Amino acid sequence: MEIIGLEGMTGESLQMELNRGGKFVIFKYCISIIIVTSKQPSDIYFIKSGQGTFKISIGYTLASLLLGWWGLPWGPIYTIESLITNCRGGKNVTNEVLAYLRNISEDITQPGGFVDRGQIMHVDIKCPKCGSEMVVRPAKKGPNAGRKFYVCMYYPECKGKIPIE
Ligand SMILES: [Zn+2]
Numbered sequence: 001m002e003i004i005g006l007e008g009m010t011g012e013s014l015q016m017e018l019n020r021g022g023k024f025v026i027f028k029y030c031i032s033i034i035i036v037t038s039k040q041p042s043d044i045y046f047i048k049s050g051q052g053t054f055k056i057s058i059g060y061t062l063a064s065l066l067l068g069w070w071g072l073p074w075g076p077i078y079t080i081e082s083l084i085t086n087c088r089g090g091k092n093v094t095n096e097v098l099a100y101l102r103n104i105s106e107d108i109t110q111p112g113g114f115v116d117r118g119q120i121m122h123v124d125i126k127c128p129k130c131g132s133e134m135v136v137r138p139a140k141k142g143p144n145a146g147r148k149f150y151v152c153m154y155y156p157e158c159k160g161k162i163p164i165e
Pocket of ligand 1: 127128129130131132152153154158159160
């Protein structure tokens, strides 16, 4: 899962933005290939309070208008659905994203927690125990306190981890 717009933010600044009305949204678009029309969700965008979504959503809206509308029967229907969603500022998925972020890192909305794309997902590194995605977390206690590890996103159910050099 990719989240755009969190670069350089800490858990504190994310929490502050959320309190001020920031939200995570996805936009919709549809593409028709020959006669098959498929609905696609966009990447997830974090929209700060007061930040407009038009510039982001216009690309998806145009893609639907150019590539999606002519596939029958669903092209026009999905295109209109995409237009409505995008004009309303995207589909709000803040609760889902926050649940996901809390699941992969309990530190994320705590003071000093880290939020950036690199911290959220490591596509290249898979859990040695279960093959899931891993996240970066510092050890809080014990002899390795402060040292960073790749930790399975399903921690604590899965204990897979790899120390970072
Ligand atoms: Zn695992």
